[in-house]
Structure formats: C-alpha cells, structure tokens
Amino acid sequence: MRDEIQSYNLPDDCGHFGPYGGIFVAETLMEPLEALKAAYHRYMKDPEFLAELDHDLNHYVGRPSPIYHAERLSRELGGAQIYFKREDLNHTGAHKVNNTVGQALLAKRMGKRRVIAETGAGQHGVATATVAARLGMECVVYMGAVDVERQALNVFRMKLLGATVVAVDSGSKTLKDALNEAMRDWVTNVDETFYIIGTAAGPHPYPAMVRDFQAVIGREARGQMLGLAGRLPDALVACVGGGSNAIGLFYPFIEDRDIAMYGVEAAGDGIETGRHSAPLSAGRPGVLHGNRTYLMEDEDGEIIETHSISAGLDYPGVGPEHAWLKDSGRATYVSATDAEALEAFHILTRLEGIIPALESSHAVAYALKLAPTLSSDKIVLVNLSGRGDKDIHTIATREGIVL
C-alpha cells in the first residue's frame, strides 16, 4: 500500500480509492453520473474553462487567500511555528465557495438551469446560493431541521440570495438526511438539475471532482510557504467533516512523504461516550451516500446519529479518499472534543484577532496540542477553513449569554 503513495493517481476510472469510493446509487442516477464524469474530464482539460475558473477564483472569491504566520500564538505555545491558510477570508466566509464556483461553471457548460445542494452548517448552502444568484440559476438547498435551527443566520443569507431552503424532517434531521433528500430531488428532476455536492464524498466523480476544485488551497499554500518561510511545512492540519477542506490542502502534498498530514474529526462529548462524529477514529467501512467509506453504524448496519457542536462536522461518513489515506498510513486521523474546539476558538480569537468557524476550531485545537511537541524551527500549516461569524449564536448560547 505504502508504495502506491509514491506516485499517486487515484481514484481509478470507476472512482475507487483502494476498496473505498465507487458508485453506489439507484439505477436512475447512473446516466447523469456518467454524463457528469464526461463533462468533468472534458472541462478539467479545457483551457477556456480553466481560465474562467481562475478568473472567478481571483476576482470573485478573492484568491489567493493569504497565509499568515501566527507569531504570537506560536510564541505562547513555545513549539513549532504555526501558519494559517486563510480560507476564512474567501467571499462567503469559507473554503466551500472554491467548489461551488467550479461546479456551477460545469453546470452552466452542461446546460443545467437548476442547482440543488445539501448543507449542514449552511456554509455550502450559502456558497451555492451565491453562485446561483450570480449565474441566474434556480437554487434549492436541503438542510436538516435541527441545523436550520442552529444556523438561522445562514438560512436567512440563503433566502436573501434567492434560494429556497427546505428543512428536512426525516431521520436525525441533520446533514445526512439533507443529503438523502437532495438525492431524492435529483433522481426526480434529473434532466434539468445539477446536484452540487458540498464535500469530497458521494458517488464518483464527486469525491475526485470536489478534491480537484479544492486543491487550489494546497497548490497556493506550496508556493506561499516557499515564499514566506523558504520551505515547505513539516505538518498539515485540517478539520474533517466530509473532508473537502482537508483533501484540498493535503492533495498537492501527498507525494511529499516527509510532510505529516493530520485530519481532525469531531469527538463531540468524547469518543468514549459514543456521542461524536468521528467515523475514521471510531467507525467501520460500509456503504452510504453513493460510496464505500468509514461510517458510524450499529451492529446491524443502520447509520447512527452523530453529535458535534459544529453542524458542518456532524456527519456519520467521510470522503472515501480519507478512508484510503488512513488505511495506507499516509495521513493520520485524530479528533478534538466540543470543549477542546471551544477553547481553541477563544485562544485564537484572543491571541491573534481571528474568529474561526467552529469546524476550523477543531483543526486549531489539534495544532495547539501538536505545536508544543515540536521544536521551534518546525512549521505546522493549519487550514483555517472558515470564519466564525455564523457560530456566534451557538457560542453565546453554550456560554449562557443572551444576545
């Protein structure tokens, strides 16, 4: 397995990362997935498409996003130098928009007038509604009823942008159920609809396609680190929900085998309590949402409910490429509890004047543990996947503050 990492060219033509990934969907979706795969292969080689994508990323999203050396935080921790890739500074406030800009351009090329999306924290929903507004497309966003409640600000943003937000009341009423409902919409309206999946999961070609659109994070980071520090980092850290910001950072470094990669899952109340969202840390391989990957399931193969303070990490599966990177040993998957993420949220806010998203706070929490174990000439690059504005209410409520 380890040797295969040396020249990395996964997935195979059917979307397999070793035993993971693939296409596990109802027959009606096979044809649209085939059409999507063909369009994705064609346009990712089309100079005109790539030029338009670059243009939008630069002038609309605000790329390249900066890299910031957190000197004060690094000094306080007394270990490795911490750098942040500032995806929180993107238009709409998170990395999600890198992918929605790309998929919406594909949708346009494929002649689709209607886009749909699932969302957990609402960041992907906002990023989808944003590009749909700009391109004049109809947009429907599915969101678990629980998440509609805890991310009310983003629900309002999506509505302002002209999207229809559908609260999903089935199952656990969170991200996985929103994904189920989006799949049901897609199978029903398949001819005119493009499904913009928000993370590096789902049936092939989504995991590879979302990775490729998010890989701009890691590509930029390579050049920026060389410019700023004169060398590449020693370790990469990113939070993992479905895994898109993490794979976006990791992918361009996969063949640099000396660079450690840490994916941070949500440990919720603690892995040992069972109330968490950490399938790579505590789950088993299975099939859900179109791909084979690590899942949180009971002994009968029913998917179990997850828990995390951050809606964007509250998902029982994970992108199949992370499952493969875990098994192959190329990446290491760790976790941070709600309490650790909250503590990290406050530390970053007070020491560096950066208010991170709760999702990203999980990555920060692990960096706070990792940096002191390394010498001060080492570099840890953390993906700051989003900003915390959307989470202010959650944090206030948790801390008993009435706004």
Add this chain to the structure above:
Amino acid sequence: MSRLTSTFEALRQAQRKALIPFITAGDPEPGFTVPTMHAMAEAGADIIELGVPFSDPMADGPVIQKASERALVHHMSLRKTLDLVAEFRRTDQTTPVVLMGYLNPVECMGYQAFADRAKDAGVDGVLTVDMPPEEAGEFVPMLHRAGVDPIFLLAPNSSDARIERMAALGRGYLYYVSLKGVTGASHLDLGDVESKIAHIKSLTGLPIGVGFGVKNAEIAAAIGRFADAVVVGSALVEKIAAAQDRPEQARKDIADLLAAMRRALDS
C-alpha cells in the same frame, strides 16, 4: 429452477400476470408482518417483496421512509427480517419472497454470511437498490451459488448496454422503475412505460415487473397488459400508516386493495 422462475413459468402458462405487493418488515411493529404476508398471499399475491428497514432510505419517498422509521423504532434489522421470512416459510413453502433494501446492512453482515442466511431463511430473491452491476462483481456470484436470485432495477434512462448487463447478471425477473423519481411518486406515463417495456423485452427473455407509482387497480390492470408483473408498495404502506393502532383493519385494507388489483389484472 428457483421458486421465482417456476412461479413466472406457471403464470405464463396460465396467461396471468404476477401481482407483487411490497411492505416494510416490522412496520408498524414486528408482529404485524408475517400474518400480513399470509393475508397478501391469500388475497392474490404471487410474490411478496419485503422491505428491509434502513436508516437512510435514499430512493424512497415519504411513505416508505416513514415505514422504515416505524420499524426501526422496534429495532427491526436485516437479521430480524430474515427471521420473519423463516417464520413465514413454516406455513407457506410456495410464495416466493424477495428482500428489497439498501446495501449497507448486507455489507455489515458480510456478503457470504448474508447469502447463506437468506437461503436458509427461504428468501428467493434480493434487490439491493444502491448496488449497480458495476459494484456487484463479488456479491452476485455468491447469491447465484446460494440459489438466491439477484434482481436488478432498470430505469427509464438505462442504456441498452446496461440493460443487457443486468439481464445477464439478474435472475428471476427484472424490475423496471416506471419513472424518474422515488417510491410513491405519481407522475407515471403509461405510454412511455409501455414502449420502454417493449424495448426491454427485445433485449432479454427475463420477466419484467413494473413498479413505482402503481396506486390503484386501474393502473395495475393497464400495466398488466404489457408487463409480466406489477409491483405495488406505497399504496399498501399507506394503509398501515392510516391504521397503525388497528392492525386487523390495516391488514384487511391491504388485502382488499390487493384483491381488487387481482380482479382487475385477471379480467
């Protein structure tokens, strides 16, 4: 010859069409299922499809989603579904039973263990909604060896190459999904379905069942004119939803609807 194949053979000789009811195992509670299977056979069902409850039924509309949720409240599972089939088989050795569900519970049990246990329980066919033939390379031969028929779904947008591939791997019958949508949808176009079935029949000799959107006896009869089997699910499950606390009533409503479909199909 499998129980499914001989059932279709007997129907063909009698120039009759198969009526295939679907209910979810354990809905609204486990004790309801086996007596209802017997009642359905008595009301004229030729084959019974039993849904295996799953936490994330992506291809199902709200009616069957809720059936899964009701069954899961009682901790219904793949293992317990197999127990129900075994119980049914004690008094009915002739009516074929097909399990319909999602792949993850099967993966969790293990393909070989599942094939063996399905065989032992008296299951005749298995329809896994989210397992296209591309991903079925390991599982399908195990089902073949166990004598359990793998049943594939065909859709309005399936290419000829895919139809032929599924016809080659499938046994018993092929299940044509009448519309682009989820179970319980109601935008079925009978003219479209008829011409598509004629086309599929030019590619395979397997019997073709049609399901999704069969709400009443008239639609069942119309489909029976060109397909070999009619599958009815949500319309029956709605009877359970409407009379959850009155199992005798729900069972009677199901039997009445099936009997009406039977009459319409046979006339």
